[in-house]
Amino acid sequence: MSAIEMPGRLPIWQRLLFAIPLFGWLARDAAHGKPEDLFYTAAAIFSMWGCSIMVFGLPGLYIPALLMVPMMFLILILISRG
Template identity: 35%
Template sequence: MSQTDSKTAHEIDPKAEAAENALAMKIILTVLVLIVLWGLAIFFFGVPGLYIPAVIATPIIYILLITVARGG
């Protein structure tokens, strides 16, 4: 018996892997767009462009942390 004859416990499904890669790419692009938009806000509005988006994001991040901690 050679290594090529043995079956692995984890078979890779190409469709599932492609779906995971697509989801990961969407998440990465979303984060990059948000960072660029925040950078543009800082460029155009100065210090308020830095802290106002952070203040607005605080309750959103808080709710996300509670959701993740509860497992839902």
């Protein structure tokens, strides 16, 4: 019996997500960090979206919103299934 409990191995999709340099760090902090890290992650995502609007103009606003549509469909399907 040891004093340290070793965590189990993460699933492959989490290891792949956490391996992405910038987004993986944000996802790891949101999943395994302190509760206030979730607010920092949300602020960072909105800041990146704002920077894309400043750099690319209206496509920087529209394209991330269009990419979120399949995610919202999935969320609505999961909610409707109970």
